Amino acid sequence: xxxxxxxxxxxxxxxxxxxxxxxxxxxxxxxxxxxxxxxxxxxxxxxxxxxxxxxxxxxxxxxxxxxxxxxxxxxxxxxxxxxxxxxxxxxxxxx
Numbered sequence: 719x720x721x722x723x724x725x726x727x728x729x730x731x732x733x734x735x736x737x738x739x740x741x742x743x744x745x746x747x748x749x750x751x752x753x754x755x756x757x758x759x760x761x762x763x764x765x766x767x768x769x770x771x772x773x774x775x776x777x778x779x780x781x782x783x784x785x786x787x788x789x790x791x792x793x794x795x796x797x798x799x800x801x802x803x804x805x806x807x808x809x810x811x812x813x
Contacts, residue, residue: 760768
């Protein structure tokens with residue numbers, strides 16, 4: 719890292735696509751920004767609409783977090799099973 723750049727042996731791909739699984743859950747991106755400069759002071763209706771939009775986005779983020787947590791647990795189980803298989807194979811090879 720003498721040139722100031724971070725290097726990696728693995729390619730970085732963006733955007734990352736989650737692996738397809740049997741579950742019907744999917745992650746939905748919530749990046750819709752509505753930037754407008756109608757007035758300096760927002761109306762009550764603008765505030766209520768913003769709160770409603772924020773509530774929808776928080777709900778979707780909560781669903782996304784649950785999907786990610788489930789996928790992480792699945793990966794942890796797979797890693798543990800693979801580790802167990804490696805240990806078993808090593809023990810079998812030794813004896």
